[in-house]
Amino acid sequence: MDFSFTSLGCASALPTVNRYPSAHVLQVHGRLFLIDCGEGCQMQMRKYGFSFLKLSDIFISHIHGDHIFGMFGLLSTMSLLGRLADINIYAPAGFKSILLSFLDHFGDSFKFNINHIVLDNSSKHLILDAKKYQIFSFPLYHRVECYGFLCKEKDPILNIKKYLIDQYNLSLKEIAQLKRGENVVRESEEILESSEFTYKPYIPRSFAYCSDTSPSDKIIDAIKGVDLLYHEATFADDMLEMAKSTFHSTARQAAEVALKANVKKIILGHFSSRYKDLSILLNQSREVFKNSFLAEQGHTFSVDIVKE
């Protein structure tokens, strides 16, 4: 039951020798999702051992080159490797014409479908509903239409407290009923309460992605209490005005979002190339929110299972 985030690229618009443009892997329950797909994404996936085969869904925050220029090479490579399975790309409406132009020029031999799921900017939306988790999109506040993504595990099926099965001589029907959260009323009028006989095997985990964006209270509502937050931190305090005018965040502002949203851990990323040493960003974030970390390419942040 993996639930983890790995950055493949922590640069902002200008990549550096060591920092690639935005691309990130979210691994959830054996599936592999890509969030943004900057140039070099396919090489970074190979470098860090992520399988193209397992990838079924790509989430694109917005149509800026540093978040999508890796898509063309990645899709072409999938085709060369013989891919037949559909791929879903969740992206703003403007992505359609880019995709069509790409397929027009380079898609002749593609044997798989690319489904563009158009994101809706009006509010938070459920965009992927799996058996054990859901993924939502929600609006961010950038120079162009831009989305954050939230992945939340569903409440797990309740487990029965095994030592009570014999003690109460529970039938299979009664067990199923209790696990559904329903109380059992026996002929003897004895009531067996589901909450007494069951427990949650684990507390649902959650992850949110916010890049690129100005800080916003509306974002705080959307990501309340997540275990792991990736938030852009393009600038340090010295560039606050630049952050405002370009609709980006400083590391301190990202940390304030984390604090107000009561998240458990924040990962900072999307660093401006002007910061050779990123410790200034980390320090300014930690002044506000202690559990701050820098995205480091190839490093995986896992959210551990916590039992109730």
Next chain:
Amino acid sequence: MDFSFTSLGCASALPTVNRYPSAHVLQVHGRLFLIDCGEGCQMQMRKYGFSFLKLSDIFISHIHGDHIFGMFGLLSTMSLLGRLADINIYAPAGFKSILLSFLDHFGDSFKFNINHIVLDNSSKHLILDAKKYQIFSFPLYHRVECYGFLCKEKDPILNIKKYLIDQYNLSLKEIAQLKRGENVVRESEEILESSEFTYKPYIPRSFAYCSDTSPSDKIIDAIKGVDLLYHEATFADDMLEMAKSTFHSTARQAAEVALKANVKKIILGHFSSRYKDLSILLNQSREVFKNSFLAEQGHTFSVDIVKE
């Protein structure tokens, strides 16, 4: 008077962890040219210390993704860095609609012109005429319209043999005449022959690029006697049939081209991802043509000046 070639990417269509798609730098007399521009080219340029500012001309062999997907990020980065100077892109006619679609989606803030010079597939053509060298395109033989490139230094201006100036009391006018290759006839009817009084300061150097292509006698004609040849060597002997059917070359075939064209040195590149150890390609090439080398990303092959 630099004259050198550096591969930034020696992979074929499928990049590997260590091999990027085709992109190469040709440095000639202080100018920097790019030949092909596969994904990750801008990161590789940074890694190996090549300036975006010095880059004025890009040569695209053909419209396959592994030779052009790095163009979008590179041009965007140039714009972000404030570029104002024109950039010339020599590419097949089909590049036009790709460029227009790119500019339509991502070019709003570009403050420099991108001039697309359409390559002509009919024969060898002069496409860039600088003071001291020329660049030609010539047809290759691939699945799609494809070009090789040839860079040749012009014959240098003749130098006067300094010890003869005093000996013959040469006037400035006479020196200029002799340096132009003209004989001087003095009033005394004495004839000063240019060939006796001058020498070539260096033998013109040349480089040719052939990727992607089947081997061909027509290519041999176009690249005759070059000092340095980059030739694709996608496959080893074991994949000869595959090389034929996909219009690629084996390392041995590339070496045969080098031998027949009487070049001085061949650099093999565009390696299939199936070859983890490239020594098989190098060995098969050297069986035919001893002066064979593997393109190694970041390694610069210089052509030294040879005096006459």
